[in-house]
Amino acid sequence: xxxxxxxxxxxxxxxxxxxxxxxxxxxxxxxxxxxxxxxxxxxxxxxxxxxxxxxxxxxxxxxxxxxxxxxxxxxxxxxxxxxxxxxxxxxxxxxxxxxxxxxxxxxxxxxxxxxxxxxxxxxxxxxxxxxxxxxxxxxxxxxxxxxxxxxxxxxxxxxxxxxxxxxxxxxxxxxxxxxxxxxxxxxxxxxxxxxxxxxxxxxxxxxxxxxxxxxxxxxxxxxxxxxxxxxxxxxxxxxxxxxxxxxxxxxxxxxxxxxxxxxxxxxxxxxxxxxxxxxxxxxxxxxxxxxxxxxxxxxxxxxxxxxxxxxxxxxxxxxxxxxxxxxxxxxxxxxxxxxxxxxxxxxxxxxxxxxxxxxxxxxxxxxxxxxxxxxxxxxxxxxxxxxxxxxxxxxxxxxxxxxxxxxxxxxxxxxxxxxxxxxxxxxxxxxxxxxxxxxxxxxxxxxxxxxxxxxxxxxxxxxxxxxxxxxxxxxxxxxxxxxxxxxxxxxxxxxxxxxxxxxxxxxxxxxxxxxxxxxxxxxxxxxxxxxxxxxxxxxxxxxxxxxxxxxxxxxxxxxxxxxxxxxxxxxxxxxxxxxxxxxxxxxxxxxxxxxxxxxxxxxxxxxxxxxxxxxxxxxxxxxxxxxxxxxxxxxxxxxxxxxxxxxxxxxxxxxxxxxxxxxxxxxxxxxxxxxxxxxxxxxxxxxxxxxxxxxxxxxxxxxx
Numbered sequence: 294x295x296x297x298x299x300x301x302x303x304x305x306x307x308x309x310x311x312x313x314x315x316x317x318x319x320x321x322x323x324x325x326x327x328x329x330x331x332x333x334x335x336x337x338x339x340x341x342x343x344x345x346x347x348x349x350x351x352x353x354x355x356x357x358x359x360x361x362x363x364x365x366x367x368x369x370x371x372x373x374x375x376x377x378x379x380x381x382x383x384x385x386x387x388x389x390x391x392x393x394x395x396x397x398x399x400x401x402x403x404x405x406x407x408x409x410x411x412x413x414x415x416x417x418x419x420x421x422x423x424x425x426x427x428x429x430x431x432x433x434x435x436x437x438x439x440x441x442x443x444x445x446x447x448x449x450x451x452x453x454x455x456x457x458x459x460x461x462x463x464x465x466x467x468x469x470x471x472x473x474x475x476x477x478x479x480x481x482x483x484x485x486x487x488x489x490x491x492x493x494x495x496x497x498x499x500x501x502x503x504x505x506x507x508x509x510x511x512x513x514x515x516x517x518x519x520x521x522x523x524x525x526x527x528x529x530x531x532x533x534x535x536x537x538x539x540x541x542x543x544x545x546x547x548x549x550x551x552x553x554x555x556x557x558x559x560x561x562x563x564x565x566x567x568x569x570x571x572x573x574x575x576x577x578x579x580x581x582x583x584x585x586x587x588x589x590x591x592x593x594x595x596x597x598x599x600x601x602x603x604x605x606x607x608x609x610x611x612x613x614x615x616x617x618x619x620x621x622x623x624x625x626x627x628x629x630x631x632x633x634x635x636x637x638x639x640x641x642x643x644x645x646x647x648x649x650x651x652x653x654x655x656x657x658x659x660x661x662x663x664x665x666x667x668x669x670x671x672x673x674x675x676x677x678x679x680x681x682x683x684x685x686x687x688x689x690x691x692x693x694x695x696x697x698x699x700x701x702x703x704x705x706x707x708x709x710x711x712x713x714x715x716x717x718x719x720x721x722x723x724x725x726x727x728x729x730x731x732x733x734x735x736x737x738x739x740x741x742x743x744x745x746x747x748x749x750x751x752x753x754x755x756x757x758x759x760x761x762x763x764x765x766x767x768x769x770x771x772x773x774x775x776x777x778x779x780x781x782x783x784x785x786x787x788x789x790x791x792x793x794x795x796x797x798x799x800x801x802x803x804x805x806x807x808x809x810x811x812x813x814x815x816x817x818x819x820x821x822x823x824x825x826x827x828x829x830x831x832x833x834x835x836x837x838x839x840x841x842x843x844x845x846x847x848x849x850x851x852x853x854x855x856x857x858x859x860x861x862x863x864x865x866x867x868x869x870x871x872x873x874x875x876x877x878x879x880x881x882x883x884x885x886x887x888x889x890x891x892x893x894x895x896x897x898x899x900x901x902x903x904x905x906x907x908x909x910x911x912x913x914x915x916x917x918x919x920x921x922x923x924x925x926x927x928x929x930x931x932x933x934x935x936x937x938x939x940x941x942x943x944x945x946x947x948x949x950x951x952x953x954x955x956x957x958x959x960x961x962x963x964x965x966x967x968x969x970x971x972x973x974x975x976x977x978x979x980x981x982x983x984x985x986x987x988x989x990x991x992x993x994x995x996x997x
Contacts, residue, residue: 323361323371326350327459327534328548330365333607333632333678336765337600338556342439342526343463348386348402349418349443350374358782359738359756363684363700364611364626366736368758368780368805376459376532378447379404379414385997392949392990395429398422402443414447426470427986430494431651434518439465451538459532466524468517471495471563473593473648474957476979478971480913480925482957485648485978486590490955491986493650495593496561499582502597503664504640507671510721515599517559523601528554544615552607558639560598562813563980578645578655581663587655591648591978594820596641596670596813604635622688624700630680634710634764639672643822648978667720670813670824672768676710676728684736696742704734704759712767717824728767730775734759742788749789752799756782762809769811771826778807798838806830806863812918814965816870823869831883833859851894859883861918868966876966881920887911901938907931916957916981917964921971924957929984935992945992953987 324331324340331344346352353373361371383405390398404416424437442462449455472490474482484490500518505511517524534548578587613626643666645655656663686700708730713722736758744750758780766773786799808829815822835857842850861878868874882888889912896905909929916922930951937943961981968974 323365323367323369325356325365325371325373327375327532327550328364328373328546328611329550329609330367332552332554333605333609333630334763334765337558337603337637338526338528338554338605339467339558341467342465342556343441343461343528343530343552343554344374345420345422345439345441346374347418347420347441348388348400349377349416349420349441351377359700359740359754362736362756362758363686363702363738364628366628366680366682366702366704366734366758366760368756368760368782376443376445376457376461376534377402377404377416377418378445378455378457379406379416381406386995388992388994390990390992392988394427394988395425396423396990412449414449416443416445416447418443426494427491427988428470428472428489428494430468430496430500431498435466436468436470437466439463439467453538453544454536456535457533459530459534461530461532462528463530464525464527466517466522466526466557468496468524468559469561470982471561471980472983473591473978473980474983476922476957476961476974476977478923478975480923482955482979484955488648488650491983495650495652495980497646498651498653502599502642502644504597504599504642505667505720507638507640507668507673507720507722508636513601515559515597515601523599524557524559526554526556526602528552528556539614542616542618544617545612546615547610547612549610550607552605552609554605554607555602556600556605557602558600562596562598563593577658579658580647581654581656587647589647589649592645592655593648593652593980595644595646596822597644598639598641598670600637600639600672603637606633606635607631620690623685624687625685626683628680628682628684630682631677632679632764633677634675636675637673637764637768639768641668641671642666643669669717670811670822671717671722673722674710674712674764674767676708676764676767678764679705679707681705686738694744696744697740699739700737702736704736706730706732706734706761708732708762708764710764710767714770714772717770728772730761732761732775732777734761734777748791750787752784752786752788752797754782754784754799754801756780766809769824769826773809773826774807774828776807778805780805793843794840796838796840798836800834800836802832802834804830804832812866812965814869817966819870821870825866825869827864827866829864829878830862831859832862833857833883835859847898849896851892851896853890853892855890856888857886857890858888859886864918870966878918878920881918882915884915884918887914887926901936903933903935905933907933916961919964919967921968922961922964922974922979927954927956927984928952929954941996943994945990945994947990947992949985949988949990951987954984955986956984957981 324344331340332338356371356373361367385403387401400420402418407413420441422439423435426436445457445459447457472495473485473488474490475485476482502515504513516522531551537545539545580587608631611628616623642664644664646652654663682702682704684702688698691697711725711727713725715722715724738756741753760778761775782803784799784801789796810827812825813822814825837855840852861881864878865875868876891910893908912926914924916924932948932951935943935945961979
């Protein structure tokens, strides 16, 4: 429920998650560029496929929950950024970064002016990054291979008015990574058979998986090792943004974006979690590549889900006017959004592979094809969304001791397209149904600050959001329940500021109904996975204290403490493997979220040196919906330092995971069905995500 900042704990590719007690989505935190979301919806195009922190961006930090709800219609914090434009002087800025695992990044921006008397300015930027991952895979080489190019042309009418024409090309290929480990019910994990958690690859060695197109029945092979792989996502973005002084303290701002993408999304879902013995009854396996018998103790079943280069088209335009007076800051705005998905599909296939570093594909004895259950649980939808939002707000200095800000928005949403109710038991979908929805939503935000003294006061906040669904909800073989989702958020607390401390402490409560999800439910006895479509609610309460201390010159300490209790409600469904069993997660803690979060960030500057330490504490996390699987409490640690060589160069040295901790991170596969006795899972082989291992990083920043 508090805000956080700093290094990213689980990858090099995106911004930090901000925890407000709701489960983090696949897409993570909303990212804005030039006041508009970089992608309309995170699936199949994740924001990190088209946006990274860069020298070509001016970062503006976080947008509050209330502001995001009003102006964008998204509930939650958002990262705000603006494309860097040219100035009066020619300038080159850049960053070179690398770590000892082979990760590299080159990021440069050139900006300036066309002639001393011209009103035209330019900026050109390029970012290239590659990450082989700490667990280097022989086939894919890079688990993150991304290039982003930007160009901006600016015309300035005067100091308060300008217009900017921007273009961005992005190309990205990313692969998820997991590890097998021995799980202990106290939340700890240990290595299995010498497999390095985070340092050995658990992706198929040859990087090839066979699929069938769920719409045409055509077979194809996904090869995530080659440059022509279907894994690549690419996009073209055209921006028009700027501002105009209307006089009498009125300012008009605008931002319009046209975004075309062909986005791929690959999910290697590890079902079965590793408990399947290599010889189970009469079952045995051979290596596909050379036909020799597999003698390993365990086999891993994988569900590979792939959406290849789905075409999406997005048009967004935001227009608003602002007026500043002595006691008010008025704003009236409009946001229009159009999003079209051209036949989204997710093809699926199942396979077995060996449990070893750089695993190999296995063939089950008696079978002729190592792949099976083609397109079971596959997904499809086609159509478009339109959202039209009108909003207004006012920040009012009522008296010298009382500030009030308030705003409201009205949104119209249309959803139209086709989906399929055909059971996902055949390779090809042949029957389709239409859908057509029209909805209205109301959003509001109110904040108050009562200044009891010049340094101490009270804070209050109420935010309310309404929404229905999106196209993605129609992917499964069922008609989703589109009851209105309502999210009221209430917070209240205190603040205190003086020369050496800045403190905010507040209590908050949040509820949200009608979440929709499709669970891949694995039967432990048979290893079979089926899809269950479910709806549920979440409620959470929390208390957050955020403090910055400056007790003496050149030293700063940031401290953050969050206590929270996010719980599932109305979360029951029928076990797809056993209709007589009703599975319930009611009252369980939301997965992947700790009840206690703590962050300690001391930093010290002396002469041209700066040193920083970042310590983050996570209390026990539940990593299964049943709350039977947990991750033990842990600390994450980071060290950062920099030295200013001269006005042109700055060099940095950073360390991730200073104490080289190993362990599971935020997920355990195949844990949807409750155990009668969780001790059955003690000392068993499981698979899941993991903490990044010890990493040393060098960075060079330059400016001319």
